[in-house]
Amino acid sequence: MRRLSIVLFFILAAAAAYGWFTLRQPPKPLEISEPVRIHQGIVIGGIDRHNSDIRLFNAIPYASARRWSPPAPPPQWGATSRDTREFGPECIQPRTRYGSFVNQIIDGLGLSFIERVGARIAISAQATPPESEDCLLLNVRTGNLKGTEKQPVMVWLHGGAHQYGSGSQSIYQSNALVEKGLVLVTINYRLGAFGYLAHPALTEETGTSGNYGLLDQAAALIWVRDNIAAFGGDPQNVTVFGESAGAQSITELMALPSADGLFHKVILQSGASTGNMLHLKRSPFPGILSAEEAGMEFLSTLAPPAATAKDLRAIPAAAIISRSDARGDLNGYFLPVVDGRLMPRAIGAAFRDGDVPSVPMIAGYNADEASLFYDTIRSPTIVRPQITGTLEEREKALAEVFGQNPAKALQALYEMDSLEKWDKGAIDMLGDDMFGVHMRFTGRQNAQSGAPTYLYHFTRVPPSGKQTIGAFHAAEISFVFDSHLRGMKLTAGDRKLTDRMGNYWANFARTGNPNAEGLPEWPVTTPQADTWLKLDAVPEPIEGLRARKLDILEEALGERIEAMAGLPPAPPPPPEPETLETVGSRSLGGE
Numbered sequence: 001m002r003r004l005s006i007v008l009f010f011i012l013a014a015a016a017a018y019g020w021f022t023l024r025q026p027p028k029p030l031e032i033s034e035p036v037r038i039h040q041g042i043v044i045g046g047i048d049r050h051n052s053d054i055r056l057f058n059a060i061p062y063a064s065a066r067r068w069s070p071p072a073p074p075p076q077w078g079a080t081s082r083d084t085r086e087f088g089p090e091c092i093q094p095r096t097r098y099g100s101f102v103n104q105i106i107d108g109l110g111l112s113f114i115e116r117v118g119a120r121i122a123i124s125a126q127a128t129p130p131e132s133e134d135c136l137l138l139n140v141r142t143g144n145l146k147g148t149e150k151q152p153v154m155v156w157l158h159g160g161a162h163q164y165g166s167g168s169q170s171i172y173q174s175n176a177l178v179e180k181g182l183v184l185v186t187i188n189y190r191l192g193a194f195g196y197l198a199h200p201a202l203t204e205e206t207g208t209s210g211n212y213g214l215l216d217q218a219a220a221l222i223w224v225r226d227n228i229a230a231f232g233g234d235p236q237n238v239t240v241f242g243e244s245a246g247a248q249s250i251t252e253l254m255a256l257p258s259a260d261g262l263f264h265k266v267i268l269q270s271g272a273s274t275g276n277m278l279h280l281k282r283s284p285f286p287g288i289l290s291a292e293e294a295g296m297e298f299l300s301t302l303a304p305p306a307a308t309a310k311d312l313r314a315i316p317a318a319a320i321i322s323r324s325d326a327r328g329d330l331n332g333y334f335l336p337v338v339d340g341r342l343m344p345r346a347i348g349a350a351f352r353d354g355d356v357p358s359v360p361m362i363a364g365y366n367a368d369e370a371s372l373f374y375d376t377i378r379s380p381t382i383v384r385p386q387i388t389g390t391l392e393e394r395e396k397a398l399a400e401v402f403g404q405n406p407a408k409a410l411q412a413l414y415e416m417d418s419l420e421k422w423d424k425g426a427i428d429m430l431g432d433d434m435f436g437v438h439m440r441f442t443g444r445q446n447a448q449s450g451a452p453t454y455l456y457h458f459t460r461v462p463p464s465g466k467q468t469i470g471a472f473h474a475a476e477i478s479f480v481f482d483s484h485l486r487g488m489k490l491t492a493g494d495r496k497l498t499d500r501m502g503n504y505w506a507n508f509a510r511t512g513n514p515n516a517e518g519l520p521e522w523p524v525t526t527p528q529a530d531t532w533l534k535l536d537a538v539p540e541p542i543e544g545l546r547a548r549k550l551d552i553l554e555e556a557l558g559e560r561i562e563a564m565a566g567l568p569p570a571p572p573p574p575p576e577p578e579t580l581e582t583v584g585s586r587s588l589g590g591e
Helices: 002-024 096-108 113-124 192-196 200-206 212-231 245-254 291-298 309-313 317-326 328-333 347-352 391-402 404-413 419-448 477-481 492-511 547-565 580-587
Strands: 031-038 041-047 055-061 078-083 137-142 151-157 183-187 233-243 265-269 361-366 453-458 531-535 540-543
Touching: 031 055, 031 212, 096 113, 137 212, 151 212, 151 245, 151 492, 183 212, 192 212, 192 317, 192 328, 200 291, 200 309, 212 233, 212 245, 233 245, 233 492, 245 265, 245 347, 265 492, 291 328, 317 328, 347 419, 347 547, 361 419, 361 492, 361 531, 391 404, 391 419, 391 547, 404 547, 419 453, 419 547, 477 492, 492 531
Parallel strands: 041 078, 151 183, 151 233, 233 265, 265 361, 361 453, 453 531
Antiparallel strands: 031 041, 041 055, 055 137, 137 183, 531 540
């Protein structure tokens, strides 16, 4: 028996080594497609390996990046053709946290030992992609180069906490949406300290600092407006969609005046920045730094206090990445910030007061969003991480965040009334606190503006009885793109859900309404009707999803927005009732 086990071990090891070696081999170059002329010159793409009607144009520069400066115009190459068959470098970023996130998913799916090994081999076989600070590239996937009618455009903003990710990640490389009659664009944007660090020396140079990654996204949308028609896309029908930090970015773009008019519909998957309370120069909350203070602390070991912007730009990129790994507590400050210029108002206040575009919207989140985050945050609220200790200590900390009575109500609603039950309830509450309340608030405010708004709750869980992560954060992405990892277990219900979600998303991009014949009806959300669609094997409407829980969390969110931005403006006074004098004056030609 022992000899058989040894033989089996070596067989598995040999198979793993062969699989790893095979996966490490670079694919053959794509066959060359017909050339396309854009404003910068001529690009030559590739013919997709799986569908010869689809063309891929990768690594097209949409802007140029200089460290801690707004995006500059992209390079021009005139009459010289540019080969765009291969992906370009990703934006420079830390690699450790993303790998940890992926490993959590693999461990939580309930896979067999062989399946886990296979998944890790497939991931480890992928060579670390090249990186660059000048990384502002986008990828276009189209089946409409020769079409007589322009097709709707979908622009994807990737997630990754504004710290990691790229538009070229394999999970976004699928033909499913394109085969439904859409042109797909995926983009890179600057990340982490490179994309969002603020510092007084940088502010002194231009009057503001930070927000570089957000400006990158706006520059990509300008490129789409000016060039996408050459690829068969309709620049007057652009839907921006994204997940997590990508969805947050969309709400940030909605609050960015310079991005107004660059998109026409939005899809927010598990992310809205209505809770972002960062300001360039001040903080209304104890224990939270201003963006400039965080930037100074981050660079305190890399540059002297009197360093100029030029000095800061001379810091080696590797030193910045090392500092990011060493000071993970500061990475949460590398987000878009209110500066009174580019970003005039807190994003939550902009939505509260109707100072954002009124556009058709899909917004939603997953049933178990916090299953991958709780072990790190150890709290039912992102506002105060690490709520641990005795039950009495936890209750006191919760009351300090929400107030005594709301905290008691939340504790009862999430069934956190004992240490034994605390973690389960805290995981559910953390998911609602990080995502659910913001998705409902954003959707409600959009519906209040009169724009068609559709809310969803993704509840599909992995089919294994041993799974531990439920409908986890980012689980819906592969259903939207139909990009399920090869070898992953899918049920007939999963295939049906994938088809339906792709059709909902495509229909919405086409018309602003996800519904069509043959699909379960997705009811619109209105200010009077808190209606969601449960996305699972059998989609069905839900009235008042987690209503009382989200009500309490939204009250707290509103208080934080008010502390950051002040009270909403008073409504205009009602018109005075007409009198005989005013009627007579108007009939005689008066004002």
